[in-house]
Amino acid sequence: MRTRPFLCMLAVILTMLFNDTALAAEGDEARKVEAAAEVLREIMEVPEKGLPESLFHEAYGIAVIPEVIKVGFVVGGRWGRGVVVVRDSSGGWSDPSFVTITGGSVGWQIGAQSTDVILVFKSSKGVEGMTRGKFTLGADAAIAAGPVGRQAEAATDAQLKAEIYSYSRSRGLFAGVSLEGSALQIDDEWNGRFYGRSGITPGEIFTGKAQGVPAVVDKLKDALSR
Numbered sequence: 739m740r741t742r743p744f745l746c747m748l749a750v751i752l753t754m755l756f757n758d759t760a761l762a763a764e765g766d767e768a769r770k771v772e773a774a775a776e777v778l779r780e781i782m783e784v785p786e787k788g789l790p791e792s793l794f795h796e797a798y799g800i801a802v803i804p805e806v807i808k809v810g811f812v813v814g815g816r817w818g819r820g821v822v823v824v825r826d827s828s829g830g831w832s833d834p835s836f837v838t839i840t841g842g843s844v845g846w847q848i849g850a851q852s853t854d855v856i857l858v859f860k861s862s863k864g865v866e867g868m869t870r871g872k873f874t875l876g877a878d879a880a881i882a883a884g885p886v887g888r889q890a891e892a893a894t895d896a897q898l899k900a901e902i903y904s905y906s907r908s909r910g911l912f913a914g915v916s917l918e919g920s921a922l923q924i925d926d927e928w929n930g931r932f933y934g935r936s937g938i939t940p941g942e943i944f945t946g947k948a949q950g951v952p953a954v955v956d957k958l959k960d961a962l963s964r
Contacts, residue, residue, distance in 0.1 A: 831958075
């Protein structure tokens with residue numbers, strides 16, 4: 739008979755632990771969305787050294803990956819998690835889907851650094867590639883280091899004919915960067931936790947079918963709309 743109170747107490751403790759873990763996860767995801775919004779705000783505040791306005795306004799999608807960690811000792815690698823949004827039917831921005839980036843490089847290098855990465859998708863090809871599975875930059879879609887500043891696009895990459903443009907910001911400096919060979923992948927686990935439904939697809943997120951969208955998403959959309 740004593741086992742029943744013990745089992746009830748155990749169930750309560752496990753429920754509390756589960757809820758605490760869920761709240762912590764939700765906090766991680768919300769902080770990532772907020773960090774992405776902050777990266778956009780800081781970059782767009784300096785238009786002379788940021789994304790060219792024409793490139794941004796013509797973009798089909800934007801990926802913002804704060805604090806990508808790059809480490810190396812001869813053979814290097816990078817990893818990060820961020821969000822990707824696309825244009826919606828009204829010309830605004832969709833809710834964000836979480837995405838990861840991984841990559842490696844070979845050459846003389848040592849140490850570690852953290853950079854913010856922004857990817858500008860000029861067409862739907864790259865985003866649709868991600869939704870179907872792992873997507874490799876440069877192999878599955880042409881990518882180039884993005885031009886910087888209001889006037890830069892006029893003299894860069896034959897009038898911007900690449901499908902994806904990549905940027906990084908490290909120690910306050912913003913510049914185009916080559917990310918060929920890096921892999922992008924939708925993070926289904928974080929999407930499920932953030933939107934409260936396991937199995938939610940990027941297509942549902944991008945078309946506004948997610949329910950109970952956290953309020954922090956408004957901060958990201960506000961930064962994008964500026």
